[in-house]
Amino acid sequence: xxxxxxxxxxxxxxxxxxxxxxxxxxxxxxxxxxxxxxxxxxxxxxxxxxxxxxxxxxxxxxxxxxxxxxxxxxxxxxxxxxxxxxxxxxxxxxxxxxxxxxxxxxxxxxxxxxxxxxxxxxxxxxxxxxxxxxxxxxxxxxxxxxxxxxxxxxxxxxxxxxxxxxxxxxxxxxxxxxxxxxxxxxxxxxxxxxxxxxxxxxxxxxxxxxxxxxxxxxxxxxxxxxxxxxxxxxxxxxxxxxxxxxxxxxxxxxxxxxxxxxxxxxxxxxxxxxxxxxxxxxxxxxxxxxxxxxxxxxxxxxxxxxxxxxxxxxxxxxxxxxxxxxxxxxxxxxxxxx
Amino acid sequence: xxxxxxxxxxxxxxxxxxxxxxxxxxxxxxxxxxxxxxxxxxxxxxxxxxxxxxxxxxxxxxxxxxxxxxxxxxxxxxxxxxxxxxxxxxxxxxxxxxxxxxxxxxxxxxxxxxxxxxxxxxxxxxxxxxxxxxxxxxxxxxxxxxxxxxxxxxxxxxxxxxxxxxxxxxxxxxxxxxxxxxxxxxxxxxxxxxxxxxxxxxxxxxxxxxxxxxxxxxxxxxxxxxxxxxxxxxxxxxxxxxxxxxxxxxxxxxxxxxxxxxxxxxxxxxxxxxxxxxxxxxxxxxxxxxxxxxxxxxxxxxxxxxxxxxxxxxxxxxxxxxxxxxxxxxxxxxxxxx
Numbered sequence: 001x002x003x004x005x006x007x008x009x010x011x012x013x014x015x016x017x018x019x020x021x022x023x024x025x026x027x028x029x030x031x032x033x034x035x036x037x038x039x040x041x042x043x044x045x046x047x048x049x050x051x052x053x054x055x056x057x058x059x060x061x062x063x064x065x066x067x068x069x070x071x072x073x074x075x076x077x078x079x080x081x082x083x084x085x086x087x088x089x090x091x092x093x094x095x096x097x098x099x100x101x102x103x104x105x106x107x108x109x110x111x112x113x114x115x116x117x118x119x120x121x122x123x124x125x126x127x128x129x130x131x132x133x134x135x136x137x138x139x140x141x142x143x144x145x146x147x148x149x150x151x152x153x154x155x156x157x158x159x160x161x162x163x164x165x166x167x168x169x170x171x172x173x174x175x176x177x178x179x180x181x182x183x184x185x186x187x188x189x190x191x192x193x194x195x196x197x198x199x200x201x202x203x204x205x206x207x208x209x210x211x212x213x214x215x216x217x218x219x220x221x222x223x224x225x226x227x228x229x230x231x232x233x234x235x236x237x238x239x240x241x242x243x244x245x246x247x248x249x250x251x252x253x254x255x256x257x258x259x260x261x262x263x264x265x266x267x268x269x270x271x272x273x274x275x276x277x278x279x280x281x282x283x284x285x286x287x288x289x290x291x292x293x294x295x296x297x298x299x300x301x302x303x304x305x306x307x308x309x310x311x312x313x314x315x316x317x318x319x320x321x322x323x324x325x326x327x328x329x330x331x332x333x334x335x336x337x338x
Numbered sequence: 339x340x341x342x343x344x345x346x347x348x349x350x351x352x353x354x355x356x357x358x359x360x361x362x363x364x365x366x367x368x369x370x371x372x373x374x375x376x377x378x379x380x381x382x383x384x385x386x387x388x389x390x391x392x393x394x395x396x397x398x399x400x401x402x403x404x405x406x407x408x409x410x411x412x413x414x415x416x417x418x419x420x421x422x423x424x425x426x427x428x429x430x431x432x433x434x435x436x437x438x439x440x441x442x443x444x445x446x447x448x449x450x451x452x453x454x455x456x457x458x459x460x461x462x463x464x465x466x467x468x469x470x471x472x473x474x475x476x477x478x479x480x481x482x483x484x485x486x487x488x489x490x491x492x493x494x495x496x497x498x499x500x501x502x503x504x505x506x507x508x509x510x511x512x513x514x515x516x517x518x519x520x521x522x523x524x525x526x527x528x529x530x531x532x533x534x535x536x537x538x539x540x541x542x543x544x545x546x547x548x549x550x551x552x553x554x555x556x557x558x559x560x561x562x563x564x565x566x567x568x569x570x571x572x573x574x575x576x577x578x579x580x581x582x583x584x585x586x587x588x589x590x591x592x593x594x595x596x597x598x599x600x601x602x603x604x605x606x607x608x609x610x611x612x613x614x615x616x617x618x619x620x621x622x623x624x625x626x627x628x629x630x631x632x633x634x635x636x637x638x639x640x641x642x643x644x645x646x647x648x649x650x651x652x653x654x655x656x657x658x659x660x661x662x663x664x665x666x667x668x669x670x671x672x673x674x675x676x
Binding site for chain 1: 386388391394397398400401498500507511584587588589590592594595596597598635636639640642644645646648649
């Protein structure tokens with residue numbers, strides 16, 4: 001950490017100028033440790049939420065100043081410019097939600113050479129450009145969560161189907177694979193997977209595929225759509241067919257898009273990463289790295305406050321937690337965020 | 339001032355230039371820019387303890403060197419009363435071509451030559467349409483902007499090219515004497531060359547003549563169309579060079595690379611005192627404007643001012659720069675110096 005001499009006159013001039021420019025809130029305060037959160041672009045509720053979580057962690061830790069910054073447009077060039085200025089300011093750690101996994105590598109490498117701890121969160125930087133990457137979740141946790149959610153909604157037994165994106169979608173296929181493995185466990189023996197269909201992440205095709213499922217399987221009790229397009233289309237199909245209360249839709253969706261369907265009753269619970277938790281955990285991890293309480297090596301478990309211990313996996317990939325559940329108790333609150 | 343020249347000079351003496359007076363020097367646009375630059379440096383070093391650090395200042399030039407190269411090419415184009423909006427799109431296309439050659443296994447020299455050649459070819463296409471069909475350059479380059487950016491999108495889709503040869507990154511990331519970025523040296527050398535070309539050669543005088551009145555210039559025996567062709571090719575070549583440096587710096591090519599840079603480069607030129615109507619301006623003014631914008635942005639980024647506020651500030655600076663001479667002229671009752 002750099003030592004900073006008190007410069008009261010300068011500070012007073014700075015404060016006056018900042019106040020004149022209306023930038024009072026942005027004046028750097030004298031914190032022992034400074035962590036930057038570089039988001040994809042400013043003015044996006046998702047990243048504001050991540051910052052909220054980061055600030056919560058900074059308060060818990062104490063003596064940490066967390067600064068959120070990001071370019072106006074979600075470009076790698078904009079983020080590089082910002083990371084350069086963070087290096088110049090000798091920040092202790094930088095958390096990046098990367099716009100480009102490769103283009104940021106040269107500048108984050110430079111940051112690490114100068115002793116700054118760099119991690120990526122949510123959207124990764126390539127392995128050589130960061131100490132570790134914090135994924136909001138991983139395929140296994142998503143697959144297990146999706147099955148657990150629908151199981152709880154339909155009372156643990158019955159027929160279900162999956163409405164996915166495209167047949168080649170890497171993420172969705174990994175999640176479906178883990179759903180199938182989860183269904184093979186004895187506690188889910190009473191859940192039966194009828195079919196997996198593909199809506200190609202297009203509203204109209206997803207809607208038609210959902211209608212097809214409802215027509216083909218009269219005993220269907222649940223549809224899992226692990227895609228934001230699919231889950232809204234399936235919910236609309238259930239409402240339009242008058243099957244609310246008989247068939248429940250679940251999956252991964254955005255609270256802002258799903259709030260209406262939760263109210264209509266077509267959806268009981270759905271999930272997604274909670275950006276607040278991502279910002280919170282990333283800040284804790286960055287702090288642990290700065291203090292030398294963690295190194296980020298594969299296999300290590302890093303204590304991240306209320307999120308518990310987060311394990312660093314192969315290639316420095318750390319999965320935070322299972323997706324966060326949204327239902328009628330909290331969907332309105334999160335709908336305002338993203 | 340023009341009146342003074344007339345009354346003070348004997349009738350049959352034609353002065354080559356207005357007499358050098360202290361008052362005229364003070365009213366020069368470049369003087370105002372230099373004062374603004376000094377003020378910016380003073381305010382920045384007062385506000386941030388990290389500003390007056392030679393390494394930080396040298397590193398901050400990475401953020402504007404490539405855009406500055408675009409601005410140099412545009413300075414000549416705008417002086418001649420034309421415009422080239424396609425420069426950033428040319429960069430994208432040049433970058434993609436370099437990426438494709440890199441994937442095919444070619445080394446750094448071929449990539450550099452290819453980037454320059456693609457830039458030159460794109461500029462030649464602009465020049466050919468402008469001179470061959472007599473279409474206004476603003477229309478032509480809006481069209482080719484979409485064409486070049488569109489081609490980039492078609493070739494890359496939503497993918498990226500990230501495999502570049504090992505030594506390639508040195509051009510955009512390397513330093514001279516371990517402190518000054520190579521990019522910045524390239525810019526300084528070319529700025530000197532452009533200043534010489536515009537202010538000390540017949541070519542430069544003819545450009546001003548074309549910018550003031552192309553028809554009169556043609557009657558004076560200046561090959562206007564050939565000049566225009568050369569200018570667009572030069573602008574394209576500068577875009578190609580900027581593409582080489584940017585691609586080398588970030589080590590990857592994406593369809594949105596350098597998006598929006600054409601406007602930032604035009605901002606530099608106009609703030610530098612080049613009349614958007616053509617016929618007046620100096621390379622020195624543009625260089626000062628580039629440094630001014632660079633230092634203002636760097637200073638604000640050191641205070642972690644959000645990018646949105648930075649763009650507002652830059653916009654105000656530009657409007658002020660255009661309005662100030664008009665207002666001053668109105669107040670003092672004088673015509674604006676041409």
